[in-house]
Amino acid sequence: MKYFPEVDKVKYEGPQTKNMFAFRQYDPNEVILGKTMKEHLRFSIAYWHTMTQDGADPFGDPVNQRTWFGADPMETARNRVNAFFELLEKLDVEYFCFHDVDIAPAGNSLAEFFANLDEITDLIKEKMAQTGTKLLWNTANMFSHPRYVNGAASTNSAEVYAIAAAQVKKGLDISKKLGGINYVFWGGREGYETLLNTDMQFEQDNIARFFKMAVDYCEKIDHHPQLLLEPKPKEPSKHQYDFDAATTMTFLQKYDLAKDFKLNLEANHATLAGHTFEHELSVARSYNALGSIDANQGGMLLGWDTDEFPTNVYDVTLAMTEVLENGGLAPGGINFDAKVRRSSFAMEDLLLAHIAGMDTFARAFKNAVKLKEDGFFAELKEKRYASFKTELGAKILNDEMDLASLTEYALQNPEPKLASSHIEYVKNRLNDYL
Known part of the structure; x- marks a missing residue:
C-alpha cells in the first residue's frame, strides 16, 4: 500500500517552480565548502509529531486524516513503520528519530511493551537495510505515563526509578540493535511544582546517578552513541532542572559528566527559556558541547511549546552561523521536531511541511556560508x-x-x-x- 501516492519523490526544481512537491532551495547534491548540502545538513524526521500526533489541542478533538490505522494497535504500529519509511524515501531524508512509545503500544505490562518494541524494531531494522536510512537518535519517553507524574530519575519512588532505568536500558539495547548514532535524554518531568515538598539536591543527585548508570551500561554492551541532554525550562513541569544550555552544562560539570554528554538543543525550548536559538547554540559551542539540534520555531504570541515547522529565514540563518562556527553537527543532525498546524490535516501536509523546513534550512545555510566567506561577523x-x-x-x-x-x-x-x-x-x- 502507498500512503503518499500523490508524489514519487521530492526533487530540487529551484525557486521559480510552481510544483508544491518540489524543493525550492534545498538541492541535496549541491556542493558547498567541499561537501554536499545533504552531508552538511543531515536532516532527520521525528517519528512522534509525524506519525502519532493527531491534531488535537486543549480546545478541540483530533482532526488529522491518517490512513495507517489498523484493526489493533500492533497492526497500526506496523503500518506506521511502512508509511514512515515511504515518507523518508520520498523526501530523500537519511536519518530519523523516535521515542520508544512512538513506535510500539505500551500494552498491559512492561514486559509486553518490551516484546512489542522487539517486534517493531525488527521491522524497522529491515526497512533500514532496504533503504539505507540511519537512526540519528532514539530516546525513552519517561514523561507521558501516569507513573512519571513526579518524575523519572527525579522521582520520589524507588520503584518508578527502577522502571525508568529499565526503559533506558531497553532504549540503549535498541540503539545498539539499530546502529544508533546518538542517544537523547529529555527530562520532561525532571523538575518540580513547589519547593515546599521537594529536596532539589536529592533529586539532582539521583538524576546524576541515573546518567552514570547509562554511561556504564554503554561501556558494558560496547555501544558508544553520542549521549545528549536536551534542555527545556518548563512545560510540563513548572521548573525543569535542565532549564537551558548554561544550566545543563553547570549540572554536567558539577557531577563530572561533561566528558560524557553533549547537548541537543531545540529552537522552541530556547524561546521558552527567554533566549534566542543562536544564544543557546553559542553557549553550547563555548563548552564544546553542541551535539545536535531539534528544528522548529515557537509562536511568539503564545506562551507554550508550539513546535511549528521552521520558516523564519532570519532566525535560522543566525542559528546556522553558529553551526558553521562549530564545524557542523556530525555526528548529530537537524531533526524536525515539528508538527503540522491543526488546519493542515491532510496526509500530503506531512510532505509539504518538511519541504518547507528543509528549504528554510537550506536557504539559511547558504546565507550563513556567505556571511562567513565575506567575514561579516568576524x-x-x-x-x-x-x-x-x-x-x-x-x-x-x-x-x-x-x-x-x-x-x-x-x-x-x-x-x-x-x-x-x-x-x-x-x-x-x-x-x-x-
Missing part, C-alpha cells in the same frame, strides 16, 4: 575587541596585569573614548545576506 568582532590587541590589552590577555597595576594604569590615563556599535546599521547590513 570583521565586526575584530573591530569591537581591537583594544585587546594594544599593549595594555595584550598584557591583560597574557595574565601579566593584576588589580593594582590596572588601577595604576587607569589613574594615569584619561577617560577612554568609546566607539558606537552602529547596531541599526549592522542589522540593516545583515538583511543584505538574507
Whole structure:
C-alpha cells in the first residue's frame, strides 16, 4: 500500500517552480565548502509529531486524516513503520528519530511493551537495510505515563526509578540493535511544582546517578552513541532542572559528566527559556558541547511549546552561523521536531511541511556560508575587541596585569573614548545576506 501516492519523490526544481512537491532551495547534491548540502545538513524526521500526533489541542478533538490505522494497535504500529519509511524515501531524508512509545503500544505490562518494541524494531531494522536510512537518535519517553507524574530519575519512588532505568536500558539495547548514532535524554518531568515538598539536591543527585548508570551500561554492551541532554525550562513541569544550555552544562560539570554528554538543543525550548536559538547554540559551542539540534520555531504570541515547522529565514540563518562556527553537527543532525498546524490535516501536509523546513534550512545555510566567506561577523568582532590587541590589552590577555597595576594604569590615563556599535546599521547590513 502507498500512503503518499500523490508524489514519487521530492526533487530540487529551484525557486521559480510552481510544483508544491518540489524543493525550492534545498538541492541535496549541491556542493558547498567541499561537501554536499545533504552531508552538511543531515536532516532527520521525528517519528512522534509525524506519525502519532493527531491534531488535537486543549480546545478541540483530533482532526488529522491518517490512513495507517489498523484493526489493533500492533497492526497500526506496523503500518506506521511502512508509511514512515515511504515518507523518508520520498523526501530523500537519511536519518530519523523516535521515542520508544512512538513506535510500539505500551500494552498491559512492561514486559509486553518490551516484546512489542522487539517486534517493531525488527521491522524497522529491515526497512533500514532496504533503504539505507540511519537512526540519528532514539530516546525513552519517561514523561507521558501516569507513573512519571513526579518524575523519572527525579522521582520520589524507588520503584518508578527502577522502571525508568529499565526503559533506558531497553532504549540503549535498541540503539545498539539499530546502529544508533546518538542517544537523547529529555527530562520532561525532571523538575518540580513547589519547593515546599521537594529536596532539589536529592533529586539532582539521583538524576546524576541515573546518567552514570547509562554511561556504564554503554561501556558494558560496547555501544558508544553520542549521549545528549536536551534542555527545556518548563512545560510540563513548572521548573525543569535542565532549564537551558548554561544550566545543563553547570549540572554536567558539577557531577563530572561533561566528558560524557553533549547537548541537543531545540529552537522552541530556547524561546521558552527567554533566549534566542543562536544564544543557546553559542553557549553550547563555548563548552564544546553542541551535539545536535531539534528544528522548529515557537509562536511568539503564545506562551507554550508550539513546535511549528521552521520558516523564519532570519532566525535560522543566525542559528546556522553558529553551526558553521562549530564545524557542523556530525555526528548529530537537524531533526524536525515539528508538527503540522491543526488546519493542515491532510496526509500530503506531512510532505509539504518538511519541504518547507528543509528549504528554510537550506536557504539559511547558504546565507550563513556567505556571511562567513565575506567575514561579516568576524570583521565586526575584530573591530569591537581591537583594544585587546594594544599593549595594555595584550598584557591583560597574557595574565601579566593584576588589580593594582590596572588601577595604576587607569589613574594615569584619561577617560577612554568609546566607539558606537552602529547596531541599526549592522542589522540593516545583515538583511543584505538574507
